[in-house]
Amino acid sequence: MSLVEKYERLDKLVHKKNQDETLDKLFSDILKETFELVNKKIEENKTLNVEDEEEKAAVRAMFEYMLELWEEEAFEEAKAIGYDMVYLIEDENLKEMFSMFVLGMLAGLDIDEFFEKYVNNEKVYKDMFFVDFDDSIEELIIRYKDKFKEEFSA
Secondary structure, three states: OOHHHHHHHHHHHHOOOOOHHHHHHHHHHHHHHHHHHHHHHHHOOOOEOOOOHHHHHHHHHHHHHHHHHHHOOOHHHHHHHHHHHHHHEOOHHHHHHHHHHHHHHHOOOOHHHHHHHHEOOOOOEOOOEOOOEOHHHHHHHHHHHHHHHHHHOO
């Protein structure tokens, strides 16, 4: 089953009650397959192209995993995914999106506070990504630019 098919199944299960174990197992399968794809791209020195539906599903999985880690306060792991995705995606809007989310973590914000204050979640890019930010995010860019560069190049 492809990543796209697994996500279609996952999206259907989300709306049904008492499916937590099935959802967890399916998302684990999605992540396993995604890590394999990401590692292959790294080995081949290639990027992920969100015009390809499978690769778009992999980017979605990495984004959701990063958010899950952030919510669980696993900041270093979440930031590492964000930095990796900035490097691995060729789409400029998504590079910026991952960068902005990393800035939120660098600022020590919890995920809900970041979404509330900085993310315009009324607009969705490519059916699933939040790439529209409030202008006030400029304060984070200015304050954490150097730390971002330092960690990104490490």
